[in-house]
Amino acid sequence: MTDALKIGIAGLGTVGSALFRAITTRHNMLADICGREIVITAVSARSRNRDRGFSLDGVNWYDDPVAMAREADIDVFVELMGGEGDPALAAATAALAAGRHVVTANKAMLARHGVELAKLAESNGVLLNFEAAVAGGIPVIKAMRESLTGNSVQRIYGILNGTCNYILTRMQRDNLGFAECLAEAQRLGYAEADPAFDIEGNDTAHKLSILTSLAFGTQIAADEVYVEGITNISIDDIHAADELGYRIKLLGVALKTGTGIEQRVHPTMVPKGSMIAQVEGVTNAVTIEADILGELMLSGPGAGGDATASAVLGDVADIAKSRPGHQHAPALGRPAAKLEPYQRAQIQSHEGGYFISLKVDDRAGVFASIATKMADNGISLESIVQRARPGGAADGPQTVILVTHATTESKVRSAVGAIKGEGYLSGEPQVIRIERTREG
Structure with a gap:
């Protein structure tokens, strides 16, 4: 059997502890599936003496996760500390620079620094895996x-x-x-x-x-x-x-x-x-x-210790199954250097239309005024409904519900702004998009 895959875990909170237990209790099964053992050789966390329900005997402890990433005898650095900056970023960067694979559940760090980390992983021939960063246990x-x-x-x-x-x-x-x-x-x-x-x-x-x-x-x-x-x-x-x-x-x-x-x-x-x-x-x-x-x-x-740990373990197992000389898939689906600069789309009509809720004074001409403001902004209405007052009250503001056909956000906001200027609204309007989805 191939030499064991040695991993270090930075962060022993809910997810880190669940991962530690999963690896240690499923040791033989993982070895059979991956063709090699997966062994935890180093950990780092805020408190060394906290009772986590499992023993750290035989595992090297590091107070500094960056030092563990750089110096420990590990093949994979698992970052479960969270936060978009240091120490998570510094530790992940150090691990990649040292030629160690990195597995992380840290969406904040990836959202801010994912492209730079992907480039570093590619330049050092190692993997940056992050299944657990999005949608928990779902393998999206x-x-x-x-x-x-x-x-x-x-x-x-x-x-x-x-x-x-x-x-x-x-x-x-x-x-x-x-x-x-x-x-x-x-x-x-x-x-x-x-x-x-x-x-x-x-x-x-x-x-x-x-x-x-x-x-x-x-x-x-x-x-x-x-x-x-x-x-x-x-x-x-x-x-x-x-x-x-x-x-x-x-x-x-x-x-x-x-x-x-x-x-x-x-x-x-x-x-x-x-x-x-x-x-x-x-x-x-x-x-x-x-x-x-x-x-x-x-x-x-989508969350929770076990679900997230399951995704992290899947990433670790993928690394365990890979062999020297294996061509690694780019972290972001294609080489980081070939990712296109982000170009924000111009405003376009929202296909599903909009739901607009207005609390209005009960007086003549309000419906006509609302319809006029919508028409003035080029908005076609699918429906306009006046809802009964809560509890059958005889007076007070009434709620008017509008559902529009496809239109743009700017037109909706312009029309709502014009309606607010008429002086018959009570409270702030509610605007919610209606999304086109697949029927069940």
Whole structure:
């Protein structure tokens, strides 16, 4: 049997600990599958004395992960510390420069520095694997980097954050408000104490930027993603969507147009009958639209120690199966030097149209004014509905729901701005895109 593959793990939190247990308890099975043993020879973490439920006897401890990456007797450096900067970046850079393979679950680091790290890996003839960085245990990176070779991807979209999907699912299913569902997510460990990165859409944006690079052969451009979170989604929006035949999901969407690439993260209405509308709770899902294959949807656990550790272990096993002289696949699907500069697409009509909710004073001429402002901006309306007041109240603002045909964001914002200037609105308008999806 070939010499053992020696790995070092930096970060022994939830994922790192799950990975350690998986490798040590499945030692013989992994050796049979990979044709060589996988052995943990070094670790680095914040606390050496913390009880993690397993022994570190016989494993070299490093207080400094960068020193471990540079000096330890390892073949693979597994980075599970997180964060877009140091020490994660410094350690990954040191490992690649030293000719060691790197496996990481760090989407923030890849979104900011993925192209540079890919170039370093290629120049040193080693692998940079990151299946766990996007959609947890779903093998979407491998599918795009390997299985879809030769396909031209037109669009990729999906639910990439379990926290947001859990909150929106609970709001819809149990008729609860956003704040109550967020608190429940925090209690169950699905949301951080400070959930802003998730609920404001930034986590999804990082993941989407990586998928965009793989899909379209462009440099990673995390700063070019249009981002809206779910903090403004109300139970009234959930009800209105339901009545119109939709579910609200936070989607990351990237598509290729004749003028460039469009990347966006925002709450989205999807038809109840679509496959992605059925994805509930903390589950993630990614749909890829390609010219040869057609549509492929992958769904599964998007987060959690075991799901993420499973993806990391798969990356480690791929390295264990490779042999000296084997040609490694480029980290981002094609050589980093051949990635095209990112070109942002020009504004175009959104095919699915828009949902617009307005709270208006109950007085004559309001409907006519709204319709006029829409027409003045070249917006065609599919429907305009006045909803009954909550609880059958006799007075107070009424809710008017508009559903548009295909139109541009700029036209919608211009029309809404004009309506706001008329003085009959109460509160801020709600604007949500309706996405064209595959029916289930």
